[in-house]
Amino acid sequence: MAVKVVMPKLGMAMKKGEVSVWNKKVGDPVEKGESIASINSEKIEMDIEAPESGTLLHIKVKEGEGVPPGTAICYIGENGEEVREKETPAPENEGKPQAEPENIPAPKAGQKRKHRVKISPVARKMAEKAGLKVDTLNGTGPGGRIVKADVIKAMKTEAEPQSSVQTAQPEGKPASAMRKVIADRMHKSLQNSAQLTLTMKADITELLKWQRQLADSAKKRSGVKLTVTHFVSRAAVLALKQHPELNSSYQEERIITYPYVHLGMAVSLENGLVVPVIRDAEKLSFLELADHISTSARRAREGNASGDDLRGSTFSITNLGGYGVEHFTPILNPPEAGILGVGASYETPAFKGDELVKSTILPLSLTFDHRVCDGAPAADFLKTVKTLLEEPAGLIL
Structure with missing residues (x-):
């Protein structure tokens, strides 16, 4: 007699189950334990296994059709056997694939179910x-x-063409000693201070005129090629004398304000970054400061800077203008409370009174330690730098 397979009950609240897909069609041979269909109810999904070996004689429920638990969905029996339906599933067996009791043979000792996927x-x-x-x-x-x-x-994977060329793998290499020092200092800087960055723009149109006028004289007197960085450095030193909060550091819950300006000038090297220090920069004239900056940068690039040349700065300047960067966020050079970033200058139309003229703008970015000073005094410092750059006579005289 043909074995009836019913819709199992997949949960206490299940009202209907749906046949998702038939893995066999009428006339196909099936083996006991083989998956013949997949059914689902809401989010529950499972396979229906053949309770006996034989032939799939009849499919009562089509794919996508929902029926109540206990409803016959197919019959399995001998090839060519006539199916006689008998819809009287026993309540205690509801929820499982069922066969008529008289057709279920006792399992044989040691019988193994065929592995299914x-x-x-x-x-x-x-x-x-x-x-x-x-x-x-x-x-x-x-x-x-x-x-x-x-x-x-x-x-x-099947669609990908086989290639004898192996995919390049990412390579790792040990960090250099300099890279390790930089990584450690920058990480500690961000961990141990409250950093905030302010930005401002200075009109350096007049300053560039002074640069061109002083270029020959500076070259003859000290061999220095004047750059905008020299003017910015001078402006920063003079501004620090007016706003000493930015020439300070926060150490052991104390704010230490320095009576001198040891100016750090960031210099990019092939394998890292160093910050040579111009000591007592406030005591130097404009051309002396420019000469010290150029000399210390050259020594650093040639690898001739000593340890003392790279220690003790109270305020730093970093310039990314040569890379086309305008505003950016410099990271403090510990234990300093301030660092000034210089961006790439650009030309733009601007009004001078009622006249529209071409002006050159220099972006400035100041990062400061909020533990040492608040935003207002930091902004005052940056505004002083801006004013000095826009009135360059005060930098020279």
Whole structure:
């Protein structure tokens, strides 16, 4: 007699179950324990296994059709056997694939169930359509179940052309001693201070005229080629004398304000960054300061700067203008309370009174330690730097 397979009950609240996909068609041979269909109810999904070996004689429920638990969905029996329906499933067996009691033989001792592949209905359909063998796929779903993503991955692998050229792997190399020092200092700087950055723009149109006028004289007197950085450095030194809060540091819950300006000038090297220090910069004239900056930068690039040349700064300046950067966020050079960033200058139309003229603008970025001073005094310092750059006579005289 044919064995009836019913819709199991997948949960206490289940009213209907739906056949997602039939893995066999009428007339196909099936083996006991083999998955013949997949069914689902809301978010629950499972496979239906054949309770007996034989032939799939009749399919009562089509794919996508929902029926109550206990409803016969198919019959399995001998090839050519006539199906006689009998819709009287026993209540205690509701929720499981059922066979008529008289047709269920007692299990044989030591009998093993044939291994089946756990795969979702959608994944099985996709695999079959793509010609993939499900038993060769790796399942990443719960309990090793093969899901849609696993089939898609296998399909991509099949589609990729085989190449004898191996994909380049990322390479790692030990950080240089200089890189380690920079990484350590910058990390500690951000961890141990409250950093905030303000930006402002200075009109350096007049300053550039002074630069051109003084270029020959400076070259003859001290061999220095004047740059905008020299003017900015001078402006920063003079502004620090007016706003000593930025020439300070926060150490052991005390604010230490320095009576001198040891100016750090960041210099980029091929394998890192160093900050040569111009000591007692407030005592130097404009041309003396420019000469010290140029000399210390050259020594640093040639690798001739000593340890003392790179220690003890109270305020620093860094310039990224040569790289086309305008505003940026410099990181404090510990234990300093301030660092001034110089960006790339650019030309723009501006009004001078009622007249529209071409002006050159220099972006400035000031990072300061909020533990030492607040935004207002930091802004006052930056405004003083701006004013000095826009009235360059005060830098020279």
